[in-house]
Structure formats: structure tokens, C-alpha cells
Amino acid sequence: MPFVFPHVEYCDMHFMYEFCDGNARAAIEERQRRFPDRRIPSRSVFTRIHQTLRDTRSLPSVSVRSEREVVRTINTRENILEMVKRSPRLSTRRMASRIGVSRMQVWRTLYEEDLYPYHDQRVQYLEPGYHAQHMDLCHWIKAHPELLSVILFSDEASFTRDGVNNLRNVHTWSHNNPHETSVTNFQKRFSVNVWCGVLGNRLIGPFVSQQFNWKHV
Numbered sequence: 001m002p003f004v005f006p007h008v009e010y011c012d013m014h015f016m017y018e019f020c021d022g023n024a025r026a027a028i029e030e031r032q033r034r035f036p037d038r039r040i041p042s043r044s045v046f047t048r049i050h051q052t053l054r055d056t057r058s059l060p061s062v063s064v065r066s067e068r069e070v071v072r073t074i075n076t077r078e079n080i081l082e083m084v085k086r087s088p089r090l091s092t093r094r095m096a097s098r099i100g101v102s103r104m105q106v107w108r109t110l111y112e113e114d115l116y117p118y119h120d121q122r123v124q125y126l127e128p129g130y131h132a133q134h135m136d137l138c139h140w141i142k143a144h145p146e147l148l149s150v151i152l153f154s155d156e157a158s159f160t161r162d163g164v165n166n167l168r169n170v171h172t173w174s175h176n177n178p179h180e181t182s183v184t185n186f187q188k189r190f191s192v193n194v195w196c197g198v199l200g201n202r203l204i205g206p207f208v209s210q211q212f213n214w215k216h217v
Helices: 007-019 024-034 043-056 064-086 092-099 103-112 130-143 145-150
Strands: 116-119 121-123 152-160 171-174 181-183 190-199 202-212
Touching (some): 130 145
Parallel strands (some): 121 181
Antiparallel strands (some): 190 202
């Protein structure tokens, strides 16, 4: 529903903004602590109140015209933030299409709220019990540091007919990095493997091999 904050709440919000030394996020937490039953505005509302008061020496106007603009802006911003909260992997294109605004407005809102699109990190699938084995190995190596120069560290990349998934198109909007991962289940298929290793200060490889492992139907 359309909603505009009354002057008394604008005064309270500016007081909390100054009380928190201009930290809008801390001001939101202070408002939630003092007034848990009041509607919580976005971070930009606090900064806009301070900017308006400094530039015009008055609080935001609540005239009919400005009220409509404020309502439209607040509703749009809250719709975007609510959509991100429900579906943090949703693209800005779909957000803009569902709300009926431009992608630039969506980007600007997310940027002003300190939200950043963190990309997934592809990790190797681990069977149950692998974690304990890896920890035992780390403790053993830590107890024998002289072995690091004679341990072969290697890695490989596999290229298949399925192509390569572009993880740049997969992201999660969040204030902090949620460290999302994408688990890959390797199945039998035709592939080309590239292997390389490091032993001490020596580079071994790369070596290329082919596999003809077909998926069972």
C-alpha cells in the first residue's frame, strides 16, 4: 500500500542518522531497536533526509505531488529489495521486467543498498568422510614441512562435447559474499583432459589425453 513517513518519523530518522555518525546501516538497526513496530525504510531514505535537510534546510515535503513521487520511489525500491530477498539469484533483467522499470534503476537501487552480484565458485564434489581424511593429511604435512619440496601438486581441466557453463551468468545478490557453490556431477562421456603438475620449482606438463567413456542408458 502507498505509504509516506510523517514528519515526526523523518525527524527521528535524521536524529538516528546523526546519532550513528552518518552510518545509514547502523541507523536502520538503531531504529529497529527503538521502534520494532514501525515500518523500516531502506538505507537510502536516511541519507536522502540528511541531504535534503542540508540543501534545503527542511525535511522532505509531503505535498500531493511529492507524496506520489515518494510513494512510487519507495514502493519501487522496496519491491526490488523484497524480490532480491526472496530470489537472490534473480537477474536484473527479470527484476526490471516484473516491476516495470529500467535495468539501470534496478542496478542503481542495488548499488545504493551495498548489494553486489557474487558469482558461484565451482568446487569438486566430495564424498562423505573426505573432509576428515583431508584434515588428517593437512596435519601430517604440517608436521613434516620438509616434504613440501618433494610433493607433486597437480590439477587438470576436462573439456567435453557438452560445452562449458558460463558461471558469470549465475550470481547471488547479497551484502556479503555467501560463498555459493555449484556442484558438478561427473558422468561418463567423451572428453579431452589437460593435466599439469608442479614439483618444487619445476613445472611438469601440460599433457593432453582423450577419454571415450560413454554414458550408460
